[in-house]
Each structure stands twice: as C-alpha cells, then as structure tokens.
Amino acid sequence: MKQEEINDKSRRDFLKTAAIATLATAACGSLACSCSSKQKAATGNTVKLLSPEGEIVEIDSAYLNHQEHMAIVSKLEARQGIAGKKFVMVVDLARCKNARKCITACQKWHYRPEETEWLTVKLIKDSDKGAPYWFPKQCFHCDNPPCVKVCPVDATFKRQDGLVLIDNERCIGCKFCMAACPYSTRVFNWNEPEQPLDIKNLVYSAETGLPAKVGTVEKCDFCPDRAREGLLPPCVEACPNGVFYFGDENEDTVTNGDETVSFSQLIKDRAAYRYMEELGTKPRVYYLPPKDRQFPVERGYEDLPENIKERFKDIMEEKKS
Amino acid sequence: MELNTYQQQAFEYQRPNIEKFGKRAWFWTIFYLLWIVVGGYALYLQIAKGHGVTGMRDNVVWGLFIVNFIFFIGISYAGAIIAGLLHLFRVPWGKPIIRLAQMMTIISVVVGPVFILLCVGRFDRLHHLFIYPRLQSPMTWDVLAILTYFVGSVLFLYMALIKDFAVYRDAKLNVPKWKQKLYNALSLGYRGGASQKRHLIVSQNLLAIIMIPLSIIVSSILSWIFGMTLRPGWHSTIFGPYFVLGALYSGCGVLIVAMWVYRKMYRLENYFTNRHFTYLGYIMMVLAAGYGYFTFSEYFTSWFGSERWDSEVIHKLFDPSEYGWWTLFANLAGILLPILIVAIPKTRTPGLISLSAFMMVMALWVKRYLIIVPTLETPLLPMQDTRAEYVKYTATWPEWALTFAGIATFLLFFTLMSKFVTVVPVSGLEETRTQHEQAQDILKKDKVQPA
Numbered sequence: 071m072k073q074e075e076i077n078d079k080s081r082r083d084f085l086k087t088a089a090i091a092t093l094a095t096a097a098c099g100s101l102a103c104s105c106s107s108k109q110k111a112a113t114g115n116t117v118k119l120l121s122p123e124g125e126i127v128e129i130d131s132a133y134l135n136h137q138e139h140m141a142i143v144s145k146l147e148a149r150q151g152i153a154g155k156k157f158v159m160v161v162d163l164a165r166c167k168n169a170r171k172c173i174t175a176c177q178k179w180h181y182r183p184e185e186t187e188w189l190t191v192k193l194i195k196d197s198d199k200g201a202p203y204w205f206p207k208q209c210f211h212c213d214n215p216p217c218v219k220v221c222p223v224d225a226t227f228k229r230q231d232g233l234v235l236i237d238n239e240r241c242i243g244c245k246f247c248m249a250a251c252p253y254s255t256r257v258f259n260w261n262e263p264e265q266p267l268d269i270k271n272l273v274y275s276a277e278t279g280l281p282a283k284v285g286t287v288e289k290c291d292f293c294p295d296r297a298r299e300g301l302l303p304p305c306v307e308a309c310p311n312g313v314f315y316f317g318d319e320n321e322d323t324v325t326n327g328d329e330t331v332s333f334s335q336l337i338k339d340r341a342a343y344r345y346m347e348e349l350g351t352k353p354r355v356y357y358l359p360p361k362d363r364q365f366p367v368e369r370g371y372e373d374l375p376e377n378i379k380e381r382f383k384d385i386m387e388e389k390k391s
Numbered sequence: 392m393e394l395n396t397y398q399q400q401a402f403e404y405q406r407p408n409i410e411k412f413g414k415r416a417w418f419w420t421i422f423y424l425l426w427i428v429v430g431g432y433a434l435y436l437q438i439a440k441g442h443g444v445t446g447m448r449d450n451v452v453w454g455l456f457i458v459n460f461i462f463f464i465g466i467s468y469a470g471a472i473i474a475g476l477l478h479l480f481r482v483p484w485g486k487p488i489i490r491l492a493q494m495m496t497i498i499s500v501v502v503g504p505v506f507i508l509l510c511v512g513r514f515d516r517l518h519h520l521f522i523y524p525r526l527q528s529p530m531t532w533d534v535l536a537i538l539t540y541f542v543g544s545v546l547f548l549y550m551a552l553i554k555d556f557a558v559y560r561d562a563k564l565n566v567p568k569w570k571q572k573l574y575n576a577l578s579l580g581y582r583g584g585a586s587q588k589r590h591l592i593v594s595q596n597l598l599a600i601i602m603i604p605l606s607i608i609v610s611s612i613l614s615w616i617f618g619m620t621l622r623p624g625w626h627s628t629i630f631g632p633y634f635v636l637g638a639l640y641s642g643c644g645v646l647i648v649a650m651w652v653y654r655k656m657y658r659l660e661n662y663f664t665n666r667h668f669t670y671l672g673y674i675m676m677v678l679a680a681g682y683g684y685f686t687f688s689e690y691f692t693s694w695f696g697s698e699r700w701d702s703e704v705i706h707k708l709f710d711p712s713e714y715g716w717w718t719l720f721a722n723l724a725g726i727l728l729p730i731l732i733v734a735i736p737k738t739r740t741p742g743l744i745s746l747s748a749f750m751m752v753m754a755l756w757v758k759r760y761l762i763i764v765p766t767l768e769t770p771l772l773p774m775q776d777t778r779a780e781y782v783k784y785t786a787t788w789p790e791w792a793l794t795f796a797g798i799a800t801f802l803l804f805f806t807l808m809s810k811f812v813t814v815v816p817v818s819g820l821e822e823t824r825t826q827h828e829q830a831q832d833i834l835k836k837d838k839v840q841p842a
C-alpha cells in the first residue's frame with residue numbers, strides 16, 4: 071500500500087469510527103447529555119462525518135464530543151504503533167510499599183473489575199535468607215515476546231513502538247499466549263465482562279482495549295491511547311511514591327510524573343536488571359534493585375484488607391519467625 | 392467382484408452384522424446418544440454462560456479438553472502408523488486387523504479436534520485461523536497438520552474399503568435401498584479388472600508411505616504446542632519423540648481392546664485369533680519399555696538437574712498430597728503392568744492382555760493429565776492468589792460431561808461403522824493368500840473354518 075493510500079484509508083476509518091462513536095453515545099444518552107447540558111455555542115467550523123448509513127453529514131465541531139477511550143486511530147495504525155517511539159518502563163523497587171494505588175487506577179481507567187489485575191504487586195523473596203520486597207509487575211512488552219510467537223491468528227502483535235497489544239476482535243481465545251507467557255501476565259475473560267453501557271457501546275480499538283470481549287485474552291497495554299495524547303499511564307500517575315518511570319527509549323528520557331531523568335543514566339547508576347533475563351524474552355521493563363529501601367516491607371502488609379493479606383501470609387509469617 | 396472360498400466364508404460369516412441393526416446395537420446407540428445429549432447440555436451452558444463454567448482459569452488455562460484432545464489424536468496417529476506398517480510390509484497376520492486400525496484412525500481424528508473447539512474461547516471466530524493465519528505459530532502448524540492428516544486418513548481407509556464396497560454391492564444384501572445405493576456409489580464401479588487392481592494397490596501403497604511419516608510429523612507438532620513454551624515440564628527436547636511413542640503405545644492398547652470387544656460381540660475368534668493378541672501384545676510390550684525409558688529420562692534429568700522450576704514440578708508429581716498417587720498409577724498401570732502381563736507366559740492370554748491394555752489406556756489418559764495440569768499449576772512467578780479455583784485446577788461437571796460425551800461419540804461411531812462395513816475386511820484376505828503363499832502356511836493353523 072502506498073503511503074497516501076494508508077493515510078486516506080486511516081482518515082476514512084477515523085471518520086467512520088468517530089461518527090459511530092458519536093452516534094452510539096447519542097443513542098445511549100449519557101455522554102450526549104453531558105454535552106447538551108453545557109449548551110456549547112456553534113463555532114461555525116463544520117466537520118464532515120460518515121454516518122453508519124454511509125452518508126456524509128456535516129456537524130459543527132463544537133458538538134463533537136471528545137471522549138476518552140474513543141478509538142482515534144485506524145486498525146492499521148493501532149497495529150503499527152506510534153512512529154519514532156520506543157516505550158520503556160523502569161520500576162524502582164526501593165520505593166514500593168504496596169500502596170496498591172496503581173492497581174486501582176489501572177482498573178478504573180480500563181473498566182476492569184477488582185479481581186482482574188493487569189498490574190499486580192507480588193511479594194518476592196529471592197532466596198531463603200533474602201528479605202522479601204514488593205514487586206509490581208505488569209506486561210513487560212517483551213522485545214522477543216513468546217506470546218506473540220505462538221498466536222495463530224496474529225491477534226497479539228508487536229508494534230514498532232515496542233508495545234505488545236491484543237486485537238480482541240481477532241483473538242480466537244485459544245489461550246496459547248497465556249501458556250506461553252512466562253510471566254503469567256495475561257488474563258482471560260471467562261465470562262461476559264461487566265462494563266457500563268456507554269463503554270460497551272464504544273467502537274473497539276486495540277489501543278483502548280475497550281469494550282472488553284468475552285472469550286478473549288487481555289493484559290496491560292501501556293495505555294497507548296493516552297501516550298498518543300502525551301499522557302502517562304494511570305499507574306504511573308497514581309503511585310504516591312514515584313515507583314514507575316515511563317518514557318521513550320529513543321528520547322532517552324523517563325519520568326515518574328515528579329522528575330524526568332535520563333533512561334540510560336538511571337539504569338546505569340542504579341544497576342537496573344530485567345526480570346528473568348535468562349529466558350531471552352528481552353523485556354521492556356527494567357527494575358531498580360530494592361536496595362536502601364524507603365519503607366519496611368511490613369508497611370505494605372499490615373493495613374491490607376484480609377483477603378489480600380491472605381496472598382502474602384506465607385512469606386510474611388516466614389519472615390517473622 | 393469374485394470371491395474365493397475363504398473370502399466368501401468370511402463374508403457370509405459377517406453378513407448378518409451389516410444386514411441387521413440388532414437390539415443390542417440399538418441399545419448401545421441410544422445409550423451413547425443419551426451421553427451425548429448430556430454433553431450437549433453442558434456445551435449449551437458453556438456457550439450461554441462463558442467458559443467460567445469450566446474449571447479452567449488464568450493459571451491453568453487448559454484442562455480436560457486438551458487432555459482429551461491429545462488422547463484421541465494420539466490414538467488416531469497410532470492407528471495410521473500401525474495400519475500403514477502392516478500394509479506396507481504385507482504382514483500376513485495383519486490383514487484382518489488393518490480395518491480396525493483404520494477405523495480407529497478416522498474416528499479419533501474426528502472426535503479429538505472437537506475438544507480443541509470446546510477449549511477455544513471464541514469458536515465463532517475459527518475462520519480467523521484461515522483468514523489471518525500466522526505461520527510462525529505451532530498452533531497453525533497443528534491446524535494444517537491435522538487437516539492434512541484427516542484427508543490422508545480418510546483416503547487411506549476409503550481406498551482399503553473400495554473392494555469391500557464392491558463385494559457388498561454384488562452380494563445382494565438384504566438392506567434398505569439407500570444403503571445399497573450407497574455401497575454402489577462408494578464402490579466407484581470397481582469390478583476387479585487388472586488395471587483397477589493395479590491402480591488401487593499403487594494408491595494404497597502411496598498413501599501408506601505418506602501416512603506413516605505424516606503421523607510422526609503431526610504427532611511431534613502436537614507436542615510442540617507444549618514443548619515450544621518456556622514452561623517447566625514442557626520445555627523439553629524429548630517431547631516430540633515422547634509424544635510419538637506415547638501415541639503409538641496408547642493406540643496399540645486401544646486396538647487390542649477393540650479387537651477383544653469385536654471378537655466377543657461378533658464371535659470373530661477365527662479372524663482375531665489368539666496369535667493376534669500375542670503379537671500385538673509383544674508390540675505393546677516393546678512400546679511400554681520404550682515409553683518407560685522416555686518417562687524415566689524425563690523425570691530423572693529434571694530431578695537430577697534440580698533447577699528450581701523443574702524440581703517444583705517433579706515434586707508436585709511425586710508428592711502423595713498432590714499428584715503422587717496418580718503418578719504411581721500412571722507408571723504402574725501404564726508401563727509395568729503390560730510388560731509383566733505379556734512377559735509371563737502364563738498371563739499371556741487374550742483376556743489378560745486386553746485387560747492390561749485397557750488399564751494402560753486409562754493410565755495414559757492420566758499421564759496426559761499429569762503432563763498438562765501440574766505444569767500449568769507451576770508458573771514461574773508466585774501465584775499469590777487467594778481464589779482457590781485459580782490456584783488449583785479441578786474439572787467441573789460440564790467438562791466431565793463433555794469428556795464422556797466425547798468417549799460416547801467415539802464408541803457410537805464404532806458401533807455405526809461396524810454396521811456399515813465388515814470389521815474384518817473380506818477382500819483384503821485374498822491378497823494375503825495369493826501374494827504370500829509361504830506366509831499362508833504359518834497362518835493355516837489359525838484359519839479354522841467358521842462354524
């Protein structure tokens with residue numbers, strides 16, 4: 071395909087998507103309400119849209135509702151990724167106290183129920199005498215991803231900006247990728263996912279992962295729709311201790327929201343490592359070792375709700391004795 | 392089709408089996424159908440409510456369905472290899488049992504893949520396998536392999552059947568019109584002319600030559616679905632040959648059991664002779680030794696190397712509070728028992744050989760379970776999950792119901808097929824006599840005229 075063709079196609083795709091999204095939300099009412107309640111004045115700038123019936127309609131741009139989670143790129147672009155970027159994450163284990171704000175922020179943004187943790191915090195103890203530490207873990211967006219290698223329909227794919235995403239409209243739910251991911255990252259929609267109606271009515275995009283689809287696989291996606299708008303993933307924003315640094319390897323900068331640092335310098339100075347490097351998966355997530363920790367590990371344990379406490383009981387009790 | 396005396400006798404002897412659908416056949420058919428209906432209900436639940444009704448969860452993503460898939464597909468591959476070898480090497484005693492092996496091949500290659508469909512979250516999207524195929528995936532290899540294999544084995548069975556269809560056509564069987572018409576159509580106008588004969592033989596030989604390596608390839612590809620992942624207990628170079636041998640071994644067991652059942656049911660003692668049981672028993676024994684050797688190598692190297700994850704899986708397998716008893720059963724009944732039964736002359740009787748074969752087939756099913764589930768219960772990162780069903784896999788009733796429905800389908804196909812074609816091929820017997828005169832002498836002892 072020639073470049074113009076791609077552009078043309080993606081523009082058409084976008085128009086269609088936008089139109090459908092607008093009409094869909096209009097149909098369900100909730101977002102249309104919020105729009106009309108503000109009673110915006112017409113600007114006179116009109117935008118041409120393609121209605122689902124295939125007619126071109128002109129709408130004043132003021133009435134166009136910019137909406138979160140709206141698919142703003144074509145399917146093709148969602149597969150290719152953001153040109154020129156190479157996303158990385160650095161996780162500072164010395165600062166994590168299992169505050170779990172990242173988890174809730176992630177679940178909220180992606181409309182996932184409480185049991186579904188794309189991002190989990192594990193309590194890891196590397197050796198018998200070693201001290202346990204909190205270990206936040208999401209998808210590592212591996213550069214040599216075993217999950218992508220095994221997908222029979224190319225539903226999970228590697229983009230040029232480094233992200234590994236899933237097309238839930240293509241996934242056949244064979245779960246081969248779940249068996250292949252050595253980091254137990256992926257989760258499956260065993261039952262019909264419960265999501266608000268306006269989310270259910272969204273036009274699906276691999277970049278937003280919404281609406282979730284039953285019988286398919288999903289996982290942390292590094293929030294590419296936010297990245298397109300220059301926003302950080304919710305986990306990075308939500309962490310009170312600045313554990314997560316997110317950024318672009320090409321620009322060599324990462325930020326945790328408070329400070330922006332050089333990626334290469336950071337991983338050099340703090341002796342960063344990648345989890346289970348020996349597997350050859352080449353993760354795009356780096357860990358800074360839990361040295362000189364800011365919090366005793368108990369801080370993240372004592373105030374947990376019982377059911378979550380249960381998860382770490384073995385290790386904590388072992389530690390005490 | 393002209394038949395010689397011996398052949399004619401074999402045909403007349405089995406004639407009632409394909410002419411009448413007796414009370415017993417009806418009983419079993421209905422019995423199997425009932426199971427299938429129960430399975431159908433379970434399937435309905437699974438579709439309506441989602442895969443949440445199964446015991447599979449995010450850690451153990453594959454369960455009984457995959458176990459059954461490997462089990463049936465294994466039987467199928469074995470059938471093709473056994474039938475292919477018996478055919479190619481013109482093994483004189485092999486003639487009467489080739490059909491059984493081929494039936495086994497076809498039926499299980501139909502039943503097996505159904506379990507994959509049950510396991511897939513979105514089987515409404517299966518066409519994606521063909522519109523977005525990704526050749527790098529072992530799953531795609533498997534799809535291609537099984538489809539090729541299916542076509543091959545259907546042709547292989549059909550080629551072997553053409554002559555028999557001609558016999559049934561000419562025999563003026565007392566059967567309904569549609570059945571006669573079907574025989575007529577399926578026999579493709581075969582009259583036993585010299586050129587027809589030659590073509591048929593050539594195609595059969597070719598198919599046999601294709602089917603044997605194909606089964607080995609396909610069986611290895613199946614193993615690679617597991618071997619290609621980075622999981623402890625799966626990621627092993629031995630997996631290809633291990634699966635091939637396991638398939639052959641379990642299939643050999645199923646063949647023995649099927650022989651025993653038909654021998655009893657249709658009184659085929661003159662065709663499935665004691666000698667057949669002994670010979671297949673010997674084959675089974677050799678395979679048992681090979682399988683035992685592979686199993687030992689697999690466990691021993693993992694245990695001795697004692698890498699963290701490998702030893703965790705091994706520990707689970709041998710811990711009595713986890714899978715210890717099952718491992719014991721799988722290895723005693725699955726390896727030791729057949730060897731002992733066949734090795735000791737006293738116990739080398741058709742009944743006992745069949746019994747041990749039956750036990751072994753069950754043990755090999757368990758063995759497949761032990762390959763799949765404990766590994767999936769051992770992820771590299773600690774699970775730290777408090778939801779019991781996520782930590783440990785327990786099959787739910789819909790999964791069991793569908794498993795039994797699968798077995799019922801397998802048996803139903805056998806019942807129906809044995810009412811459509813003779814279990815012992817009639818025209819096949821002739822070739823043995825004309826082309827292998829010397830072999831005839833050895834066989835003579837067994838060929839007592841049917842009463």
Ligand code: SF4
Binds near residue numbers: 251255351
């Ligand atoms: S962490 Fe797992 S799911 Fe994520 S890219 Fe790597 S292998 Fe794939």
Ligand code: SF4
Binds near residue numbers: 223243286
């Ligand atoms: S479950 Fe979906 S994403 Fe995963 S391998 Fe199968 S088709 Fe691909």
